[in-house]
Amino acid sequence: MTIGFFGTYKLDYPRQRILRKGLQQHGVAVLDCHTREHGVRKWFALWRGSRGLRGRIDLLLVGFPGHTVMPLAWVIGKRLGVPVVFDAFTSQYQALVVARRQVRPLSFRAAYYFFLDWLSCRLARVVLMDTVAHADYLARITRVPRNRFAVVYVGCDLQDFSAVPVPPKAAEKFAVHFHGHYSPFQGADVIVRAAAKLADLPVRFTLIGRGQEYPRVAALAKELHLANVEFLDDVDYPTLRGYLERADLCLGVFGSGDRPVIPNKIFEAMAVGKPVLTARLPGMEELLTDRQEVVFCRANDPEDLAASIRRLFADAPLRNRLGEQARRLVAERLTPLTIGATLLSALRERGIANA
Structure with a gap:
């Protein structure tokens, strides 16, 4: 099995590093379609990079933070004929409005982050979250079916x-x-x-x-x-x-x-x-x-x-x-090996046959 990691994630961020290690330890090949560009430039960079994935991957995994690139990932997934898995990892609305209090509730920006949560989860075949409580929360506020969410703990390496x-x-x-x-x-x-x-x-x-x-x-x-x-x-x-x-x-x-x-x-x-x-x-x-x-x-x-x-x-x-x-x-x-096994099992349970 080959997975295409997609997005603007930091390569050394623990979540990415652990998922990647865990998958590779289970014999999964990983290809990157990745950029650190911002704004509109990231969309063009990712579109160009996706050309190298045609015929080479079994699914596209959008890495955290990936909310803003999920619409593009959905289009590319359709073009390549592969399912799109979204590592939401956290709710943008909950993190920025509720927990960090960087955005005022009922403001335009709060509505924007709520929309990002809703749209990105709607577009994904499977949504990965870091706890059951977090998955329950995001399923509830987005009204996306709960069985589309899979819990993969952060773990540690x-x-x-x-x-x-x-x-x-x-x-x-x-x-x-x-x-x-x-x-x-x-x-x-x-x-x-x-x-x-x-x-x-x-x-x-x-x-x-x-x-x-x-x-x-x-x-x-x-x-x-x-x-x-x-x-x-x-x-x-x-x-x-x-x-x-x-x-x-x-x-x-x-x-x-x-x-x-x-x-x-x-x-x-x-x-x-x-x-x-x-x-x-x-x-x-x-x-x-x-x-x-x-x-x-x-x-x-x-x-x-x-x-x-x-x-x-x-x-x-x-x-x-x-x-x-x-x-x-x-x-x-909570090692990369066990985290990788949890992820592959969750994908199989949700009908991604090659996992």
């Missing part, structure tokens, strides 16, 4: 990268790690407010990344005169593994918005056997169990987050058990 040495943690310090892009959903401000309540403990918070709310969060840390928080720029994947491996505890997401996802950062920490503390949000409990693979706390609640960190700081056996069980779950269900 961090275990395939060798760690780059990073500065060692300070002696006698309990290292708490966070990495992300500072959307409101991530709740980095909640982390900083929790850090202010833990000044009496030998705890050091490292927050890696930049993004939407970084200036506000950094200003908040300065306003609170925090000496137990450091901010670092984005790092590459091998360096990220180095920081994860030095951590005693890894943090997930803590903002409000009820976004039905399990973020990459949680799988990445689990893959290297680290205990994870995160807010309990829709989608999490499909795969994760409180006090088995992770510990849950309340969203948007610095008091509860600080109390949970205190308990984990004092309970090394629990931290060790969480890390061991998390690593086992990743090895059993």
Whole structure:
């Protein structure tokens, strides 16, 4: 079987990398019709690139983010006589309007993102989502039949990268790690407010990344005169593994918005056997169990987050058990090999015979 990956995706984005690895590990050949052009130029580049796919692929897989190129993919799929699978991965409306709050509800832009969700899912033979809750949500708002949606968890391939040495943690310090892009959903401000309540403990918070709310969060840390928080720029994947491996505890997401996802950062920490503390949000409990693979706390609640960190700081056996069980779950269900098998099974179940 040969799959044509189609779109404007980043080749090194974990979702693309894991799907590609997983498919190739199952003997599937992958061809790319890909551009990083923007605007109208991306349409022309993809149309030209699609000429090299004629007679060579069994299906076209539109990679994330692919909402804006789905109409073109649908036309090309018809021209090549192959089904189109859409890795929606997330709802544009839910992500930008509800979770990140970058777009006002009831605005023209909000209506545009809702239309993108609706149209792209309507045009696809199969729509891939990252959790059952997310698939349920998108099927409900688009009114696309639920059986057209397949759930393929994000998974993780961090275990395939060798760690780059990073500065060692300070002696006698309990290292708490966070990495992300500072959307409101991530709740980095909640982390900083929790850090202010833990000044009496030998705890050091490292927050890696930049993004939407970084200036506000950094200003908040300065306003609170925090000496137990450091901010670092984005790092590459091998360096990220180095920081994860030095951590005693890894943090997930803590903002409000009820976004039905399990973020990459949680799988990445689990893959290297680290205990994870995160807010309990829709989608999490499909795969994760409180006090088995992770510990849950309340969203948007610095008091509860600080109390949970205190308990984990004092309970090394629990931290060790969480890390061991998390690593086992990743090895059993969330490697590229198992993710690839899940995707191929979902395609077969939906009538794509060559999968």
